[in-house]
Amino acid sequence: xxxxxxxxxxxxxxxxxxxxxxxxxxxxxxxxxxxxxxxxxxxxxxxxxxxxxxxxxxxxxxxxxxxxxxxxxxxxxxxxxxxxxxxxxxxxxxxxxxxxxxxxxxxxxxxxxxxxxxxxxxxxxxxxxxxxxxxxxxxxxxxxxxxxxxxxxxxxxxxxxxxxxxxxxxxxxxxxxxxxxxxxxxxxxxxxxxxxxxxxxxxxxxxxxxxxxxxxxxxxxxxxxxxxxxxxxxxxxxxxxxxxxxxxxxxxxxxxxxxxxxxxxxxxxxxxxxxxxxxxxxxxxxxxxxxxxxxxxxx
Amino acid sequence: xxxxxxxxxxxxxxxxxxxxxxxxxxxxxxxxxxxxxxxxxxxxxxxxxxxxxxxxxxxxxxxxxxxxxxxxxxxxxxxxxxxxxxxxxxxxxxxxxxxxxxxxxxxxxxxxxxxxxxxxxxxxxxxxxxxxxxxxxxxxxxxxxxxxxxxxxxxxxxxxxxxxxxxxxxxxxxxxxxxxxxxxxxxxxxxxxxxxxxxxxxxxxxxxxxxxxxxxxxxxxxxxxxxxxxxxxxxxxxxxxxxxxxxxxxxxxxxxxxxxxxxxxxxxxxxxxxxxxxxxxxxxxxxxxxxxxxxxxxx
DNA sequence: CGTTGTTGATAGGGATTGGCTATCATCTGG
DNA sequence: CCAGATGATAGCCAATCCCTATCAACAACG
Numbered sequence: 001x002x003x004x005x006x007x008x009x010x011x012x013x014x015x016x017x018x019x020x021x022x023x024x025x026x027x028x029x030x031x032x033x034x035x036x037x038x039x040x041x042x043x044x045x046x047x048x049x050x051x052x053x054x055x056x057x058x059x060x061x062x063x064x065x066x067x068x069x070x071x072x073x074x075x076x077x078x079x080x081x082x083x084x085x086x087x088x089x090x091x092x093x094x095x096x097x098x099x100x101x102x103x104x105x106x107x108x109x110x111x112x113x114x115x116x117x118x119x120x121x122x123x124x125x126x127x128x129x130x131x132x133x134x135x136x137x138x139x140x141x142x143x144x145x146x147x148x149x150x151x152x153x154x155x156x157x158x159x160x161x162x163x164x165x166x167x168x169x170x171x172x173x174x175x176x177x178x179x180x181x182x183x184x185x186x187x188x189x190x191x192x193x194x195x196x197x198x199x200x201x202x203x204x205x206x207x208x209x210x211x212x213x214x215x216x217x218x219x220x221x222x223x224x225x226x227x228x229x230x231x232x233x234x235x236x237x238x239x240x241x242x243x244x245x246x247x248x249x250x251x252x253x254x255x256x257x258x259x260x261x262x263x264x265x266x267x268x269x270x271x272x273x274x275x276x277x278x279x280x281x282x283x284x285x286x287x288x289x290x291x292x293x294x295x296x297x298x299x
Numbered sequence: 300x301x302x303x304x305x306x307x308x309x310x311x312x313x314x315x316x317x318x319x320x321x322x323x324x325x326x327x328x329x330x331x332x333x334x335x336x337x338x339x340x341x342x343x344x345x346x347x348x349x350x351x352x353x354x355x356x357x358x359x360x361x362x363x364x365x366x367x368x369x370x371x372x373x374x375x376x377x378x379x380x381x382x383x384x385x386x387x388x389x390x391x392x393x394x395x396x397x398x399x400x401x402x403x404x405x406x407x408x409x410x411x412x413x414x415x416x417x418x419x420x421x422x423x424x425x426x427x428x429x430x431x432x433x434x435x436x437x438x439x440x441x442x443x444x445x446x447x448x449x450x451x452x453x454x455x456x457x458x459x460x461x462x463x464x465x466x467x468x469x470x471x472x473x474x475x476x477x478x479x480x481x482x483x484x485x486x487x488x489x490x491x492x493x494x495x496x497x498x499x500x501x502x503x504x505x506x507x508x509x510x511x512x513x514x515x516x517x518x519x520x521x522x523x524x525x526x527x528x529x530x531x532x533x534x535x536x537x538x539x540x541x542x543x544x545x546x547x548x549x550x551x552x553x554x555x556x557x558x559x560x561x562x563x564x565x566x567x568x569x570x571x572x573x574x575x576x577x578x579x580x581x582x583x584x585x586x587x588x589x590x591x592x593x594x595x596x597x598x
Numbered sequence: 599c600g601t602t603g604t605t606g607a608t609a610g611g612g613a614t615t616g617g618c619t620a621t622c623a624t625c626t627g628g
Numbered sequence: 629c630c631a632g633a634t635g636a637t638a639g640c641c642a643a644t645c646c647c648t649a650t651c652a653a654c655a656a657c658g
Contacts, residue, residue, distance in 0.1 A: 001374065003302055004645085018606055031646050033607060038644085043381040052653050053605055060381050066576040067377035074373055075300065078366035082342040082359050136575045154453050154573070274453070276435040277365035303616080317635055330617050332636065337615085351624055352634055601657085608651070615644085622637070628630090 003075060005039040006068045008032045009047065013065050016054055066137065073138030073279075080280040088118040089284055096124045096131040097144040099224055100200045101268050103243040104144055104161055108270065112288035119284070125223075128199045135273050142285035146199055147267040155271045156282075158289035162265035164242040165204075167257040168227075170234045175255055182260045183211045192219035192227050192236040204239060207263050228254070302374060304338040305367045307331045308346065312364050315353055365436060372437030372578075379579040388583055389417040395430045396422060396443040398523055399499045400567050402542040403443055403460055407569065411587035418583070424522075427498045434572050441584035445498055446566040454570045455581075457588035461564035463541040464503075466556040467526075469533045474554055481559045482510045491518035491526050491535040503538060506562050527553075 004025075011021040012032070022032035040047050047061035048054070057065065083090060093112060097105055102125060109121045126134065131143035135155065147157050167181045175181075187208055193215070194201040208215050219236055221227050224244055230236040232253060245256045270289035272282035303324075310320040311331070321331035339346050346360035347353070356364065382389060392411060396404055401424060408420045425433065430442035434454065446456050466480045474480075486507055492514070493500040507514050518535055520526050523543055529535045531552060544555045569588035571581035 001302060001378075002645090003300060006377075019604090027645095028647060029606075030608080030648085034645080037607090043378070045381050047381075050606075052607095063380045064377050067373055067380050070373035070574075070576060071370055071377060074366055074369035078305075078363050078370060079300075079342065081362045081366050082344050082346075154575075275369075277369060301616085318633090326616095327618060328635075329619085329637080333616075336636090349635075351636090599658100602655100603657105604655080605653085606651105607653100609649085610647100612647085613645090616642090618639100618641080620638085622635100624634085624636100626631100626633080628632105 001039070001042050002035070003071070005035045005042075006071055008035045009039055009061075010065065010068050010072060012036065012048065012054070013057060013061070016056075018054060069137045069139075076138070076281075077275075077277060077279040081277070083280075089116045089280055090118040091120070091281075093119045093121045093142070093281055093285065094124065094140045095121055095142055095144065095285075096126045096134050096140040098128050098131065098146070098199055098268075099125055099194070100163065100241040100244060101144040101161070102224075103241075103247045104268065107292055108144065108160070108288060111292045112284065115288055115291065116284050127197060129197075131271075135271065141279070141281035142270055142272045144268065144270055146203075147269045147271070149199065149203075149266075154274045156274045156286060157269050157271045158286060158293055159267045159269035160289060160292060161243060161268040163268055164262060164265055165207075165259055166240050166242050166245045167237065167259060168231050168240050168245065169237040169255050169257070170231055171253050171255045173234055173237075175257060178257055180258050180260045183208060184213060186237070186239070186259075187211075187213040187215050189237050190219075190235060191215055191217040192221060192230040192238045193217040194224075194227070195220045195222055198222070200241065203266060210263065211261075300338070300341050301334070302370070304334045304341075305370055307334045308338055308360075309364065309367050309371060311335065311347065311353070312356060312360070315355075317353060368436045368438075375437070375580075376574075376576060376578040380576070382579075387417040388415045388579055390419070390580075392418045392420045392441070392580055392584065393439045394420055394422050394441050394443065394584075395425045395433050395439040397427050397430065397445070397498060397567075398424055398493070399462065399540040399543060400443040400460070401523075402540075402546045403567065406591055407443065407459070407587060410591045411583065414587055414590065415583050426496060428496075430570075434570065440578070440580035441569055441571045443567065443569055445502075446568045446570070448498065448502075448565075453573045455573045455585060456568050456570045457585060457592055458566045458568035459588060459591060460542060460567045462567055463561060463564055464506075464558060465539050465541050465544040466536065466558060467530050467539050467544065468536040468554050468556070469530055470552050470554045472533055472536075474556060477556055479557050479559045482507060483512060485536070485538070485558075486510075486512040486514050488536050489518075489534060490514055490516040491520060491529040491537045492516045493523075493526070494519045494521055497521070499540065502565060509562065 007025055008021065011024045012018065015021040015024055018033060019029045022029040025032060036048060045060040046058050049056045049058055080089065095105065105123050112121060113119055124140065128145045128149065131140065131145050134140040135143055147159060167186060169175045193204060196202065219230050221230065224240065227238045228248065231238050248254065249256065270285055272285055306324055307320065310323045311317065314320040314323055317332060318328045321328040324331060335347060344359040345357050348355045348357050379388065394404065404422050411420060412418055423439065427444045427448065430439065430444050433439040434442055446458060466485060468474045492503060495501065518529050520529065523539065526537045527547065530537050547553065548555065569584055571584050
């Protein structure tokens with residue numbers, strides 16, 4: 001069995017297209033095709049459903065896919081481990097973060113890249129569920145997400161931030177004199193919020209429910225930028241994580257108000273998978289997060 | 300990088316000898332030598348300290364060794380996963396067990412092989428510490444060991460047995476009429492016990508300590524067979540796990556007595572590593588252990 | 599209904615490399 | 629000084645990995 005063939009296989013599973021997968025692997029399409037045939041021959045199983053075009057993976061193919069990712073992840077770990085001893089860490093640090101934590105990636109990236117000049121960080125905005133899967137599948141080296149909500153399958157974490165909420169409205173829409181708002185009145189307003197698949201939304205829903213309220217926001221988006229744009233129209237109000245609000249606090253048309261009753265803050269932090277030989281990327285991420293934690297300056 | 304080269308590398312690390320490692324891999328010695336050179340060239344690092352003979356691994360070599368084992372373990376998982384779907388599980392189930400649990404491997408093996416006719420089980424007697432390392436390094440598919448003592452790095456376990464203690468003496472040495480013994484008097488006798496690196500010995504030491512006693516056994520061995528042989532001489536007495544005693548209860552010269560006060564029983568069971576895609580071997584082991592647990596017949 | 603673009607498989611050739619046997623260089627022990 | 633052990637080197641062969649060029653089947657569309 002060839003490692004390269006496993007790369008072809010995972011690429012095809014990802015791209016769902018022979019030519020694109022080949023290009024992603026930097027080889028020609030016939031090469032990828034032949035490599036996959038060889039892999040199927042090695043295992044004695046058809047892994048790919050094809051009907052003159054890519055259909056999907058067979059049952060066997062789906063069964064071995066996570067294993068192929070494990071193999072390749074371990075190979076990455078091996079190469080990094082060998083490279084890390086003599087010189088600095090090199091390559092791409094693949095960080096996934098929930099949208100609410102995006103304001104933290106600046107400080108984290110600063111710490112990480114200061115400690116590892118050879119690294120390049122790539123940030124991927126993902127839901128907490130996707131981060132969990134991506135960590136298990138070695139798609140990401142680390143994630144920044146909620147620490148207390150996860151079923152947490154074998155992860156190490158470093159808390160970075162405690163999330164608070166801020167009410168957001170456009171100036172001149174009746175809130176200018178206010179110093180705070182309460183949850184009950186907000187529930188009655190024209191809210192725009194994230195969609196229900198996203199963790200921050202679920203947390204808010206639970207917060208409203210804890211107050212005996214339920215919300216049916218007339219506008220739903222999948223990014224804070226969209227929410228901000230909706231608020232700017234003056235038609236809507238929304239709720240931001242404080243870290244996110246800080247990032248855009250310079251906007252003169254935008255008004256942020258605290259709530260009268262803050263729920264228990266949600267811890268947000270860095271998570272990496274806790275495998276036996278810890279990958280140098282994971283280690284570097286933990287070190288950077290710990291440095292950040294000591295300084296106390298996050299966001 | 301070639302998977303085969305990683306096999307060469309782990310074999311060499313295990314055998315500490317080029318020719319033996321080559322033979323273990325089923326290739327000629329120059330082939331292995333060249334393969335290792337290629338691996339070193341790939342990584343750009345010397346991995347092996349050589350001085351006309353094998354000296355040891357370099358720092359880099361030691362760093363990548365656990366990763367190489369991860370890679371190969373994942374490859375095994377992949378192969379098994381692909382094979383397991385259609386037909387029965389094949390190959391070798393590598394079980395490690397502490398000596399005190401060796402009497403359990405019969406029932407476990409029976410259950411495992413009944414459920415998986417294509418499997419062959421190989422049993423390795425190891426200390427609990429070695430089992431822990433071997434599981435992490437993919438040297439074993441499962442272990443049978445104490446469940447409550449482990450620091451437990453990501454393992455799944457199924458309890459199989461609760462260990463009790465029996466006093467063992469040769470008949471005709473003054474114990475024939477007795478129905479039980481107490482810890483204090485045993486502490487005064489000429490005991491032979493396992494050496495202190497072994498878990499069962501440490502458990503006994505703690506048991507004695509809990510009774511305010513301390514023992515300095517005049518004979519120490521690393522196997523129960525040796526202990527039994529020492530007891531047979533009539534000069535010594537010892538303490539066996541009840542499961543072990545059952546196994547040799549047919550010996551007419553041998554006398555087993557319970558203790559008056561039993562400490563809390565120690566749970567012994569099957570452990571497998573809890574990785575994200577669970578290996579079919581681990582799964583098969585768990586299933587066999589669970590079947591055994593339901594039947595309640597272990598040992 | 600024919601044309602065109604897309605998608606994946608096949609054919610053939612060249613370069614790489616993994617493997618073998620045979621041999622050598624060096625060290626160890628007697 | 630000789631014999632054995634250990635690992636590296638040389639030279640050769642076969643496998644295979646990858647490429648370009650091409651083909652076959654299908655879909656979309658005028």
